[in-house]
Amino acid sequence: MSGTGTRRPRADARRNRERVLAAADQAFREQGTGASLEGIARQAGVAIGTLYGHFPNRGALSAALLRERHVALFEFGDELPGHGTALAALTAWMGAVSGHAAAYRGLATLLMQGFTDEASELHDACARMTATTERLLSAAREAGAVRDDVSTADVHALTNAAAWLREQVPPEQADHLTALLVRGLRTGDDGTR
Amino acid sequence: MSGTGTRRPRADARRNRERVLAAADQAFREQGTGASLEGIARQAGVAIGTLYGHFPNRGALSAALLRERHVALFEFGDELPGHGTALAALTAWMGAVSGHAAAYRGLATLLMQGFTDEASELHDACARMTATTERLLSAAREAGAVRDDVSTADVHALTNAAAWLREQVPPEQADHLTALLVRGLRTGDDGTR
């Protein structure tokens, strides 16, 4: 075992990988996560086989983007606890995730699959996301701000539904709908937890 | 003008049209509204050109299905007013529409586009749907059960979001999420209308 395991990749391979990621980021933003892989390879200046060599499928590409290029989203979630009320923090997190997912049309669907399907390439990213969701949800529940029958899976699902809505309607209506949606999570007039 | 205008179509044309619709209904249920049109034509036993002759695009196909084969949904909506509380009627309508849209994966997105885009082939179907939504929403609002800041467009959007959720999660969770979603529409603890 002299240097096997994770080796440093060849310089041109690393560069090609990076180019593909950059092209995918742009294409996913402009045309959604269903954008043509051939187009992405073309844009990146590599052959289609090179793209497949680095990323065996669309999920792997999306997962790599989240892990390597969208770190800010997760960092934002890590810094939220303690700032403002627990409900405000949870709401801010839902807004950040749904806004991010809406910027990549179709990502919300992938994030739903990744949450359930352990074999999904996006499962790790989802686990990291829902860990944050769980922390913020627990705090909000303990503060008595959110109903007891709302699970982490529920918040994850509603956050992605908010992302889906944001893809469909103008921003102002999306904000309003998200607010209504959060309203459904809050403890009610009858004091139900 | 002796017999021009809407003429009775040739018998074989009518039969082909019907066969395409039946095949599309099945394919859309099994594979979603993105199902292969070539596959639908094959299943219907007609050439691909025949399908295009009757339905110039996917939207026309979906619209025809709603108009000609899914009459029950609209009839259900017409019979709802007056049965039970206004909120229960609105909830039942949202449940029926979202359940229907979830059975045809992707239809929810088309129904959102059809609502806004007047040129959409689905615009008429959406108008008919939202007319019912408006009646039931007005009644619920007048009964003081639903907030004043909830528009017909909002209910339409949330209904389709519920359909999207139903495509993503198991039925029990979908029911729970739909309930939470409706909860956000109700008048609140502070008596806000």
Place this chain on the structure above:
DNA sequence: ACCTGAACACCGTTCAAGT
């Protein structure tokens, strides 16, 4: 008036051949 199916453009995915 309607139907047929070839034709064109495009894409996802694999893999033998190269360097």
Place this chain on the structure above:
DNA sequence: ACCTGAACACCGTTCAAGT
């Protein structure tokens, strides 16, 4: 170890030719 691009299968859409 990685890259290339041809090859295969499939699809959306159009349209000239048939009946």
